[in-house]
Amino acid sequence: MWSRQRGRLKPLCCGVEELRCRRREREAALRKARREQQLVSKRLLRDEALEEAEEGCVAMIFGEAEIQQFLQLAQRGTEEKEREGALVSLRRGLQRPETQQTFIRLEGSIRTLVGLLTSNQALLQLEAARCLHELSHSEQSAVVEACLPATSYLLTYLSGHSSDFIELCLYTLGNLIVESEAVRRQLLPQGIVPALAACIQSPHLTVLEALGYALSQLLQAKEAPEKIIPSVLGSTLPQHMLQLLQPGPKLNLGVAVEFAWCLHYIICSQVNNALLITQGALSTLGLLLLDLAGAVQRTEDAGLELFLLQKQPSLLPEGLWLLNNLTANSPSFCTSLLSLDLIEPLLHLLSVSNVVSVLVLTVLCNVAEKGPAYCQRLWPGPLLSSLLDTLAFSDTEVVGQSLELLQLLFLYQPGAAQAFLQQSGLQALQRHEEVAQLQDRVHALQQTALHG
């Protein structure tokens, strides 16, 4: 029925450079959309094998008369293959926005499609569902909202057993959900949360990934913190999600990605994170992170991890953010950081970017501010020379954080100020003497270094 799209290589039909260019454009568009709070992306599930079979037939634009014909044939055709074929043709046509528009404007068309969706002919059902799926993927609200009469049935089918069909319903629902608040206002009272909670017990990975997608769209909604997340937290969904994120041989990456995003949306909405913690979120996620990091380590040579992480710049800030929150108020975490020799790897990250440098320095400050016992363990070592390097940065936030760390070291570690002087620290400070946000601290440090 559905060929799994992921994990198979397709021969590239255009050059690598063109791909890169397209990707850059897409990224820029997404950033812009995010700033405008218009981030809407949908998943289109198309059977690649079917597409290849139909190759050479470009999706045509159908007019009213043709659509009507297809619908009548689908409803009342005498041969089952004929009825199915009519829907297949319709579905291909619905890949075109013009056909979609014509379809929704045609009276009774959706009603007929819903009728076919709930018919007793399994393959007609499936084709009707595929038609709906095409419509759900549209970028035009009117087309998507025309699918609303089908939602109660899509939800009902989630309790069924045909995994391919359920997967299709879930992706369709996910697309509908992300489209507009009007859609969600209907789906919530129709019981989408309990339906998903029942469906998440499916053993099928494809179903689970689709469910994760639909749920992530629901949780990403603007009104989610008030209207959606509380009921999700009150359901059995969180515990199942965490179960699906357990590291181990059963972990499926596609599934885990979806539910990780679900958890992200829930957690950063700050609705009831305490509940998640009692359900073991911290340990599950911590262990998962370790597992993934370990996988990276195992598959590459030692020196290359850093290079890999540098290719994924988005990982570093988040990892360091985590470290900050772990070490801020926890002497034991700070102690662990020291005893497990993580300081030096942290220092290596200081040259990656300004954002990363500030985070690294903040973590180091978290450790240093706990007092002499901690600073002692930071000394001697590469820390001083790293700090002298960061003082050469021009970014005021990086320099400012370096100054804070220096102050702590001077205060708690005897000999630090001396060593600083000996390594031309004063010159390093000088270049920031006139900078407004820095000058007070620069002068204070100069005084301390010179006069103790």
Add this chain to the structure above:
Amino acid sequence: MQLPPALHARLAGAPGSAEPLPVERDPAARTAPFRFAPRPVRFPREHDFFEEGDVQRHLYLQDVLMQVGGAPERPRVPEFTCQVAGCCQVFDALEDYEHHYHTLHRNVCSFCKRAFPSGHLLDTHILEWHDSLFQILAERQDMYQCLVEGCTEKFRTSRDRKEHLVMRHLYPADFRFDKPRKSRGPVMPGAAEQVLAEALGDDGVPSEGDAMEVCSEHVEPPPVPAGERRAYSHRIPSTICFGQGASRGFKRAKKRNKHQ
């Protein structure tokens, strides 16, 4: 950053984490002009901090990140027939058969052979249609359970339940999986029934009514002119519901009698 094996072991539960070092702060540490104070940071979801991650997420959704696609051929098998008694649908792909089976044969009422999309609806159906104890209890208390999972409301009549489904859960008034059980025999066409019957008629239900009794490969009866079809539809009890079991033979005759 690379993870030293010691860290991995420690955090994964190895014993012997060291006592934390003693904390000893000097009040001079936080005096002006220095202002550092450790604190956990929380970012609200719209924060720029998450921009990179969100962009990556959406690229992933749009399938740009992974140049994947192009599947091997759908596995074809030698043609085989559905093994359920009375069904002679033929298949050449396992996935097609899976869907067919689950749609038509999986949740089938053993009393009346109707098929349902889920076990939940089947259970409800059996209870409300075929359980005489239910009927007795229903005379005295609210027995009709709301169909939406998670909703615990119960109602005195199926009509009340339907109203609840429409008003509270925004279900369509002609939701197919909620047909009230009526006594056998021709149904008086009221306005609502007319709409319903027409809707059913638009699906070609008359022909599917017969498909219930015979395997779906048989040719359906030739389409009747519109006027006649409508009359035919009226005679189908409104108890017709989603899907039909697939049993064949003499039941067809019985069904025909009902229609007269």
